[in-house]
Amino acid sequence: MLTKNQNVLKWVDEMIALCKPDQVLWIDGSEEQLDALRAEATATGEMYPLNPEKLPGCYLHRTLPNDVARVEDRTFICTTKEEDAGPINNWCSPAEMYAKLTPMYDGVMKGRTMYVIPYSMGPIGSPLAKVGVELTDSIYVVLNMAIMTRMGKDAFENLGDTSDDFVRGLHSKADIDPEKRYIVHFPEDNTIWSINSAYGGNVLLGKKCFALRIASYQGKNEGWMAEHMLILGIENPKGEVKYVAAAFPSACGKTNLAMLVPPEIYAKQGYKVWCVGDDIAWLKPGKDGRLYAINPENGFFGVAPGTNQKSNPNALASTRKGTIFTNVALNLDDDTVWWEGLDKNPPEHALDWTGKPWNGKTSEEKGAHPNSRFTAPAKNCPCVSPEFDNPQGVPISAMIFGGRRAKTAPLVYQSFDWKHGVFVGSTMASETTAAATGAVGVVRRDPMAMRPFCGYHMGDYFGHWLEMGEKLGDKAPKIFNVNWFRTDDEGHFIWPGFGDNMRVLMWILDRCEDKVDAVTTPIGFEPKPEDINTEGLSIGADVIADLLNVDPALWKEEAAGIREFYAQFGDRLPQELREQLDALEKRLG
Numbered sequence: 001m002l003t004k005n006q007n008v009l010k011w012v013d014e015m016i017a018l019c020k021p022d023q024v025l026w027i028d029g030s031e032e033q034l035d036a037l038r039a040e041a042t043a044t045g046e047m048y049p050l051n052p053e054k055l056p057g058c059y060l061h062r063t064l065p066n067d068v069a070r071v072e073d074r075t076f077i078c079t080t081k082e083e084d085a086g087p088i089n090n091w092c093s094p095a096e097m098y099a100k101l102t103p104m105y106d107g108v109m110k111g112r113t114m115y116v117i118p119y120s121m122g123p124i125g126s127p128l129a130k131v132g133v134e135l136t137d138s139i140y141v142v143l144n145m146a147i148m149t150r151m152g153k154d155a156f157e158n159l160g161d162t163s164d165d166f167v168r169g170l171h172s173k174a175d176i177d178p179e180k181r182y183i184v185h186f187p188e189d190n191t192i193w194s195i196n197s198a199y200g201g202n203v204l205l206g207k208k209c210f211a212l213r214i215a216s217y218q219g220k221n222e223g224w225m226a227e228h229m230l231i232l233g234i235e236n237p238k239g240e241v242k243y244v245a246a247a248f249p250s251a252c253g254k255t256n257l258a259m260l261v262p263p264e265i266y267a268k269q270g271y272k273v274w275c276v277g278d279d280i281a282w283l284k285p286g287k288d289g290r291l292y293a294i295n296p297e298n299g300f301f302g303v304a305p306g307t308n309q310k311s312n313p314n315a316l317a318s319t320r321k322g323t324i325f326t327n328v329a330l331n332l333d334d335d336t337v338w339w340e341g342l343d344k345n346p347p348e349h350a351l352d353w354t355g356k357p358w359n360g361k362t363s364e365e366k367g368a369h370p371n372s373r374f375t376a377p378a379k380n381c382p383c384v385s386p387e388f389d390n391p392q393g394v395p396i397s398a399m400i401f402g403g404r405r406a407k408t409a410p411l412v413y414q415s416f417d418w419k420h421g422v423f424v425g426s427t428m429a430s431e432t433t434a435a436a437t438g439a440v441g442v443v444r445r446d447p448m449a450m451r452p453f454c455g456y457h458m459g460d461y462f463g464h465w466l467e468m469g470e471k472l473g474d475k476a477p478k479i480f481n482v483n484w485f486r487t488d489d490e491g492h493f494i495w496p497g498f499g500d501n502m503r504v505l506m507w508i509l510d511r512c513e514d515k516v517d518a519v520t521t522p523i524g525f526e527p528k529p530e531d532i533n534t535e536g537l538s539i540g541a542d543v544i545a546d547l548l549n550v551d552p553a554l555w556k557e558e559a560a561g562i563r564e565f566y567a568q569f570g571d572r573l574p575q576e577l578r579e580q581l582d583a584l585e586k587r588l589g
């Protein structure tokens, strides 16, 4: 036992009585204990140790083919009143859900060990950090949590002996039965129950479950924000660093932006980009009235396919030691890993992600699952911010929303003010790609990229954003929208993207410092084409003008789509947002 906190001890006892493990092991976070668990997982085949020279401290793990992704249709927000979960979440009453799941957990850990994992989301000692305890029967979960969080007995320091403010996470693999898989949140009880999965997003309860779903609910009640945002810093040649936070739906290049490599024109002047976080930001007003952000995580749980030396050298470098790979291909010649898009040299003598013999040169099948992952320590990242562990967080100058839109949204625009920015975020959308099942090019609305992650009514969430703006007043970050995905008539991307996205970030920072004028359009402030630096690119200001074009006919359609989307929120949609929509329609004429 690593704590005297009676609330923790009582709850752990209750869960032991329910799950009936053969043994209970408290995870202290020590290397000795982790090494013993790595050895055990290696002996049972749960983890496969990779080449100790090429990938020191790295392991491969495979999940069952029925268990490779988050399951939104089996994810629930259980609030006492149905209307508090809102129209976008799956809801069930806490009483009914506890009654359904309790028998499933009864005796589920017989013959197994229960690991008690204390962890901190955020730097230990940070006023923005929070404590969680996850109970699990999976060593894979323990070893991933050791990378993704500040795990071990120090996490209890923040809690003290009497506090009740910790998130109670209970996970069991059970039989990994997809029919009985549940990822359930009880925001009113600070509790998460996950059963019948062993895939990261469903079982690393500190991540989406706590740091977004439960934390968004806590943030609303406590005056802060939990957002699906990366955090990056841009350092100018004088050594001054400005920070931005940015939200994008899946498959929009969030991890790449978070670890951006500055293009030559900026690098040679001495600009640098620092990664504070790639997925989640917790934001709270600081003593000076500005909004400060921490990354509550301690590692990256990134999608492997497509990650390579060109697309994201920093992410790739992060995975070269102490990393757990899940569902990638194994090169049998040298015990290294491979995935689609890593390089043009797939191994011939390999096992695919399911463990079957696989020849990358001749096989039609994929070697790695499209959602295969790396769990890599943030400290490995060559551009990890020196402020990564700063308990106070970093001050945010701009918040950026974005999506994948072929024609509608311009390369970049700035909202007129905070309220308008909340409107822009609430109407965020992405067009579906061939990467997902279903029709291509369909607009999926994903407000603030929080659609699958908001732990309460989305209308109230918009209201909370508006309240935060009131609180921050003129210290509030400026809000922008970007779109890297405009296409020409042949469907080719016009904007080069990747590192060149920094050119847009530079305009954003100039706007935050009032260094550059803008053009007023019906949807917001846009750059003058010549204010986006195209030095060294093969495109000129005429192409930038195209990328900034706002088509009123398309935007009228867009406004109609927003009206339809808003309708589901009924009277919980803040009146201010309805007014914003009316005003947009009026400006469009």
Ligand code: OXD
Residues within 6 Å of the ligand: 201, 250, 279
């Ligand atoms: C993620 C996601 O895995 O957003 O980060 O789906």
Ligand code: MN
Residues within 6 Å of the ligand: 228, 279
């Ligand atoms: Mn994410």
